[in-house]
Amino acid sequence: MKRLALLSALMGQVAPARAATATDLPTDPLGSPMWTYHAERLFADARVVFDAQVGLAIPGIAENQRVFPVMVDARAVPDVTRLLIFADLNPIPLAIDYRPLAARAFLATRIKLDQRTPVRAAVQTRDGTWHVAGQWIDAAGGGCSAPPVSRVKGDWAEHLGDMRGRTWAEGEETRLRLTLRHPMDTGLVENIPAYNLETLRVLGEDGREQAHVTVSGAVAEDPTFTLLLAGREARYRVIARDTSGREFEALIAGPTP
Amino acid sequence: MILSRRHVVTGAMALPALAPALAPALARAEVFAGSYAPRAEAIGDGVWMVRGADAPILFENGGAIANSAFLATDAGTVLFDPGVSLAHGTALATLARRTTGREVARVYVSHLHPDHAMGAAAFDPAIVHALPATREGLLRDVEGFSDAMYRLLADWMKGTQIALPRGDVTAGEVTFGGRTFQLLALDGHSGGDLALLDHATGTLLTGDLVFHDRAPSTPHADLGRWRRALETLQALPHRKLLPGHGPPDTGAGAIAQTRDWLDWLETSLREAVTSGLSMVEAGRAAIPPRFASLKAARYELERSVSHLYPGLEAELLPAL
Secondary structure, three states: OHHHHHHHHHOOOOOOOOOOOHHHOOOOOOOOOOHHHHHHHHHOOOOEEEOOOOEEEOOOOOOOOOOEEEEEEOOOOOOEEEEEEEEOOOOOOEEEEEEOOOEEEEEEEEEOOOOOEEEEEEEEEOOOOEEEEEEEEOOOOOOOOOOOHHHHHOOHHHHOOOEEEEEEEEOOEEEEEEEEOOOOEOOOEOOEOOEOEEEEEEEOOOOOEEEEEEEOOOEOOOOEEEEEEOOOOOEEEEEEEEOOOOEEEEEEEOOOO | OOOOHHHHHHHHHHHHHHOOOOHHHHHHHHOOOOOOOOOEEEEEOOEEEEOOOOOOOOHHHOOOOOOEEEEEEOOEEEEEOOOOOHHHHHHHHHHHHHHHOOOEEEEEOOOOOHHHHHHHHHOOHHHEEOOHHHHHHHHHHHHHHHHHHHHHHHHHHOOOOOOOOEOOOOOEEEEEOOEEEEEEEEOOOOOOEEEEEEOOOOEEEOHHHOEOOEOOOOOOOOHHHHHHHHHHHHHOOOOEEEOOEOOOEOOOHHHHHHHHHHHHHHHHHHHHHHOOOOHHHHHOOOOOHHHOOOEOHHHHHHHHHHHHHHHHHHHHOOEO
């Protein structure tokens, strides 16, 4: 029980009161040993379908297991309310839990891989159904359990929270890219407690939240996000918060039409 | 998760249909490493090349992807690049003896990368030479290389100990066993890239400063310095060139092609950052038709995105 609670906490999830049973779940096309385990916890009682409309794009090779690019484009799925990125065999499986409030079902970031694993994207639609896609990727070990580069160099604190970013017009929408310096410690490296970005929020000019990303330590050091916001505004406010309660804030000019 | 024995059995039976992605791993579990069968081909009087597979490092090719060369001298064979593993280096030594009639008496390691350097384990460390920067790079990275090679190549690596070359090579003319050659201390593909020009035949051994019909790899690249190294090689009169990967070249095509790819790569990645593309999108960029003959092009582009993109973002995205 203790272990379950710990794992749930690691996944950034409140353990569901009643999990869906394995018999309700579709057979995993990837044959992952952890499919049922994760699906029961992440998707609770909801209907789950494997759906090719969920565009999960990853490179063919995990060149750097500490910085593995993942892009999810689920714009072909209507009415997406949540978007998850997880890797079945990572010690911290859930990397991203995204609520695209006034944004498209699109997110690109970089995650850590601790071994060969399925990488998955799951989006939930307004009717509660989860649409899931995934691919196996081979990876060397240690993405989650090796110290970040900035810890080795020792300069992480000098750059903590430094942000870079820009917006671009994309049709009627706004593409926003943001990078933020953060060690994203997993807690799995000896003598370095977990310390990671927890949320990233994008607010419009009226202060309304347009995008809300919940982030775990499975996201790569110096995290990078690419989002697609509905419409265009003159300015966006980005607020990131980490597990120490530190807030990092920046203004990004909207795209010039 | 509770898996009954029955689930496991039916799951395994259904596997070929359900999990094609798993099939290669299972197939690999059944396959044992083969033996290296390098072949030497004369490319000049007393000079032979041993061609590597123009492919990524794979279990299927035992990691024998880099080109090596033999130079016959009165004091024994000079081996340029000893391969990836103990067995590979040993096979090259046997082949050298059979080809030139003399044992390997001197080994040069062109640069630190494991497909060129780890086969040094097959030789007496006293005869294995490299640039000081190559030795330093190996001191830093060789344990990681070793882990990565054992993971990818498994039994092909059996018995391969970490062997550091002597970091004692300096640029200049060398005469060994009556054969005179010029050593060039360059960099750009990595922190130290050794090239060798054989005077008698005009054969230029470039290591990985030059790739030919095989996309260049960039894990330790400094593109600006690499371009300067290519200019140096271009300016050096030579009759034949053996690249680190790909077929030999008699004109200036291989150097120009390497330069063309590096220029395109850098421009393409800079444009990707300034137009807002993610790493995944940058790795999916269209590869121009003129590079159609380059093997492993998509593979190396995706690797290069991993190596270079974060640095370009730090340079090109505005600070907030």
